Amino acid sequence: MTHIDVAKAAGLSETDLTGGSLAVHSPIDGAEVARIKATDPAEMPAIIARSQSAFKTWRNLPAPRRGELVRLIGEELRAAKEELGALVTLEAGKIRSEGLGEVQEMIDICDFAVGLSRQLYGLTIASERAGHKMSETWHPMGPCGVISAFNFPVAVWSWNAALALVCGNPVIWKPSEKTPLTAMATMKIVERALARFGDDAPDGLLQLIIGGAEIGEALAISKDVPILSATGSTRMGSIVGPAVMSRWGRPILELGGNNAMVVAPSADIDMAVRAIIFSAVGTAGQRCTSLRRLIVHKSVKDGLVDRLVKAYASLPIGDPREAGTLVGPLVDAASRDAMLRALEVAKSEGGTVFGGTAVTEGVPKGGAYVVPAIALMPAQTDIVKAETFAPILYVMEYEALEDAIALQNNVPQGLSSCIFTLNMREAETFLSAQGSDCGIANVNIGPSGAEIGGAFGGEKQTGGGRESGSDAWKGYMRRQTSTVNYSAELPLAQGVKFDL
Numbered sequence: 256m257t258h259i260d261v262a263k264a265a266g267l268s269e270t271d272l273t274g275g276s277l278a279v280h281s282p283i284d285g286a287e288v289a290r291i292k293a294t295d296p297a298e299m300p301a302i303i304a305r306s307q308s309a310f311k312t313w314r315n316l317p318a319p320r321r322g323e324l325v326r327l328i329g330e331e332l333r334a335a336k337e338e339l340g341a342l343v344t345l346e347a348g349k350i351r352s353e354g355l356g357e358v359q360e361m362i363d364i365c366d367f368a369v370g371l372s373r374q375l376y377g378l379t380i381a382s383e384r385a386g387h388k389m390s391e392t393w394h395p396m397g398p399c400g401v402i403s404a405f406n407f408p409v410a411v412w413s414w415n416a417a418l419a420l421v422c423g424n425p426v427i428w429k430p431s432e433k434t435p436l437t438a439m440a441t442m443k444i445v446e447r448a449l450a451r452f453g454d455d456a457p458d459g460l461l462q463l464i465i466g467g468a469e470i471g472e473a474l475a476i477s478k479d480v481p482i483l484s485a486t487g488s489t490r491m492g493s494i495v496g497p498a499v500m501s502r503w504g505r506p507i508l509e510l511g512g513n514n515a516m517v518v519a520p521s522a523d524i525d526m527a528v529r530a531i532i533f534s535a536v537g538t539a540g541q542r543c544t545s546l547r548r549l550i551v552h553k554s555v556k557d558g559l560v561d562r563l564v565k566a567y568a569s570l571p572i573g574d575p576r577e578a579g580t581l582v583g584p585l586v587d588a589a590s591r592d593a594m595l596r597a598l599e600v601a602k603s604e605g606g607t608v609f610g611g612t613a614v615t616e617g618v619p620k621g622g623a624y625v626v627p628a629i630a631l632m633p634a635q636t637d638i639v640k641a642e643t644f645a646p647i648l649y650v651m652e653y654e655a656l657e658d659a660i661a662l663q664n665n666v667p668q669g670l671s672s673c674i675f676t677l678n679m680r681e682a683e684t685f686l687s688a689q690g691s692d693c694g695i696a697n698v699n700i701g702p703s704g705a706e707i708g709g710a711f712g713g714e715k716q717t718g719g720g721r722e723s724g725s726d727a728w729k730g731y732m733r734r735q736t737s738t739v740n741y742s743a744e745l746p747l748a749q750g751v752k753f754d755l
């Protein structure tokens with residue numbers, strides 16, 4: 256199938272793919288797939304106004320009815336899974352199984368949100384005053400902006416949109432400029448669900464805007480967009496977060512990760528090797544949750560490194576559409592160059608590097624393919640503390656668990672982490688208050704590939720936001736505390752007397 260055929264099979268028409276000024280390239284071979292129309296920044300006020308007006312209707316619809324729309328979106332996604340998954344592969348360069356997995360993640364969050372639509376639970380609270388009732392209720396907030404990154408071009412939108420919708424909020428989505436086609440195809444799927452849902456869905460409930468920083472900024476500065484969920488680099492978040500907060504909006508930030516695995520002496524090394532390979536080289540190291548640092552006990556380090564170096568030497572690198580490929584391309588040449596530069600720095604900081612070269616043979620021409628790298632480091636140097644969005648695994652050793660945990664925590668980012676150990680004391684210490692400081696901490700599982708049922712996000716430079724499961728929905732609603740006095744007295748709290 257040609258690139259155009261893949262895009263058309265996912266529902267995009269000739270008109271969608273041509274006549275605009277924004278060129279879309281496939282990381283597979285660098286070929287131009289489409290030239291699409293970008294959103295004129297001058298249209299942003301009207302787009303936001305449409306969202307505000309949709310909010311006035313949508314917030315009044317009972318939440319289970321709102322959930323019905325999300326159920327239909329999930330159904331349409333199931334029907335379109337193959338085609339949308341193939342487009343994710345084309346536009347983001349993921350291998351087939353990961354492209355499909357991304358769509359499955361969208362389906363999963365839709366299922367979760369449908370159930371949630373009947374469970375937006377509040378509280379009743381014991382009042383200190385006789386004849387008084389206290390309660391807590393959750394209300395819709397208003398338009399929710401979603402800025403998503405190229406590496407999960409559609410799933411990140413769905414975690415936000417599925418929750419925002421059942422919570423009563425319209426959504427305005429700005430995907431990465433590198434991956435607008437998957438977003439456009441997702442909107443076609445959404446349109447089919449909206450058509451089945453009927454007239455209850457207001458115009459402007461789900462909107463897509465395409466372009467660069469300028470339109471993202473319009474979302475960040477508009478007081479009519481009370482929630483802005485942004486996924487991407489710490490640099491982007493450091494601009495978006497303060498902009499949203501300076502006008503008293505609510506940012507939900509999911510930024511850089513620098514995820515580590517501690518491998519303890521008792522670890523099941525066979526399992527650790529498999530987990531390391533998936534989490535360090537899967538998605539070509541371009542997940543926020545990718546494994547970037549291996550902190551290995553001295554007693555097992557040499558054996559583990561030998562096995563990894565051998566396994567890395569036989570990684571199937573190449574066209575992500577081909578069965579058997581495990582490592583597809585990086586998103587573009589700039590990403591590859593950043594990886595090669597980081598490895599030079601690692602060497603200058605005393606590192607010994609295996610792999611980490613550009614691949615040009617046996618791969619489609621025009622793509623940025625690399626051999627994933629292992630870098631043995633003498634210490635946690637500056638380059639190890641930085642997130643390079645590519646398959647580089649820095650290896651360090653430790654002797655006492657305390658030191659391993661200190662190393663794990665001593666980076667600016669705080670997304671995901673894990674320990675491989677069969678020792679219950681070590682596992683529980685890693686998960687305890689004196690353990691990992693990350694939003695995600697796993698035992699005998701790699702740091703990537705989280706299920707949607709848990710809250711997803713992390714601390715420090717990761718931004719502190721939570722999306723997806725658990726009670727992350729509360730981030731999309733406003734909390735209201737109500738005290739009702741059903742007595743004929745007017746007692747004041749804290750026993751204050753104030754009688755005239």
Ligand code: UN1
Pocket residue numbers: 360406407411486541542543544702703704705706
């Ligand atoms: C991301 O890279 O932005 O946990 C999200 C994971 C996926 C999500 C990654 N479920 O790896």
